[in-house]
Amino acid sequence: MIITRAQLNGFRSYEACEIAPCEGVNVLLGDNGQGKTNVLEALYLCCTGRSHRTRQDRDLIRWGADFARVEVDARRRDGSHRVEIVLPALGRRRLKIAGQEVSRSGELMGHVTGVLFSPEDLRTVKDGPAERRRFVDMALSQIKPAYYYALQRYNRALKQRGEALRAAAASPSMLATLDAWDEQLAAAGAELMAHRRAYVAQLSKTAAETHRDISDGREALEIRYLPCVSMGDDARSILDALFAAREDDVRRGVTSAGPHRDDVQILVEGRDVRAFGSQGQQRTAALAMRLSELEVMRDEIGEWPMLMLDDVMSELDPGRRRQLVGRLAGIQTFITCTDEDDLAGAEPGRAWRVENGALREL
Ligand SMILES: Nc1ncnc2c1ncn2[C@@H]1O[C@H](COP(=O)(O)OP(=O)(O)O)[C@@H](O)[C@H]1O
Ligand SMILES: [Mg+2]
CATH class of the missing domain: 3.40.50.300 (P-loop containing nucleotide triphosphate hydrolases)
Structure with a gap:
């Protein structure tokens, strides 16, 4: 393109x-x-x-x-x-x-x-999970419109469930309204998780090769999907997790389980580069991730x-x-x-x- x-x-x-x-x-x-x-x-x-x-x-x-x-x-x-x-x-x-x-x-x-590589990309490697989710969300949305729409549905349901949680805290008779939002979150969430798992696997494979090249073959990079709901990616598992957390969620007024809490782990030589990597290793990992995003995108859309x-x-x-x-x-x-x-x-x-x-x- x-x-x-x-x-x-x-x-x-x-x-x-x-x-x-x-x-x-x-x-x-x-x-x-x-x-x-x-x-x-x-x-x-x-x-x-x-x-x-x-x-x-x-x-x-x-x-x-x-x-x-x-x-x-x-x-x-x-x-x-x-x-x-x-x-x-x-x-x-x-x-x-x-x-x-x-x-x-x-x-x-x-x-x-397109793919943008900027100095702020170091944050993808160094900062909290939100930055890494954003990386995956932006990359996937460009190549899979279905993902973008699922993300929209998920975020809307998440917002609504938050409001329902706070309403339920004030009056317990509102608890039943949570069922509908849980269903929607679980359905959209399962879609997000399936796409994320497949994408991160693709990214990791490409990034390992890219990283070997740009670190002169010295270090191995691996990227792993760390889902928040670890029982499984199906809607049923998410629904169960939401239900199990319901009481806590009402007390705290936020939804604690689901793909909005997912993370992606970046490992260099088997160690989490976020905690253990030098500045140089983090920079190289960030570059390898962007170059891999570019390659995976080419594979998906059939042109650079x-x-x-x-x-x-x-x-x-x-x-x-x-x-x-x-x-x-x-x-x-x-x-x-x-x-x-x-x-x-x-x-x-x-x-x-x-x-x-x-x-x-x-
Ligand atoms: N909404 C805006 N309206 C007018 N100028 C803006 C606006 N947002 C940023 N700027 C100006 O853009 C400049 C920064 O542009 P930027 O592209 O980040 O610079 P750089 O060349 O360093 O990449 C600053 O001078 C800033 O004042
Ligand atoms: Mg600039």
Whole structure:
């Protein structure tokens, strides 16, 4: 998949800008705070419907503007795809696919596909389970719309069950209302767990190979799915777990069991890299995970998604940088950096200077 054109209006620091990227390496060069990441953020938004930096649409709207708009044209093997997202300062966001307004947010998935690697990815390895769930959720949503819809159903039911729990705490006669939410959570939850288990297995297999390459064959990486409900992935097991936790849940006002509490464990040489890994090992594991996400996505969709590398070159040692650059053949790539030397031999097909929220092609 290749992005052939991207247009930003009122997005972050950009009043208006348009780029026509090349099929190979595209470089955004500029000092800090000039607007490089903002461009990648706009592209990522068109892949996932979300920013990687904020959950609030209003953060993406240029200060003082009425709306932000991003339009991306992509070319895939099956033809051309156009995605347009409008985020108004007031009211709901609007989504157009091929010029037609669509009402379900999941319809965005699978038109523009991409993987973003940024310095914050270290958090996937270092932080709590929520970051790793987000990794899996974003990756799976892009390749499996069914997963995205199951996730939506699950999150809605989870919210409703939370309200029902708090209502039941106030008046025990409300306890019966929990049954309906438990059923819905169990059904959607079982779908999520099945997809997650299969995806993590695929990711782990690919990541082991990738990691062996980028750590010069010295270390073994393994990624394991750690489901919160360990009796089984079927709806029955989740339902049982929800029921067993019901009394506690009413007291605490939150749902304690289910895939919203899942984790993914990342092991280097059999040890949890989160607790025992050096900074260097964690960084290499994070890179291996993103590169594997890219490969699994290619296997699933049958062509390479695009790759965005945000300020990551300067954080890698020369060996890892060369490894990374060596893998870019045939993949449309967007690289941001402050210094041309960071490119480590990657041949830019197109390059822009980013200054003060404006792009100038070099
Ligand atoms: N909603 C917004 N409206 C206008 N400017 C914004 C908005 N959000 C961020 N900015 C500006 O964008 C710049 C940061 O852009 P960013 O792409 O993160 O920089 P970098 O080149 O370091 O990646 C800052 O100057 C910030 O003030
Ligand atoms: Mg940046």
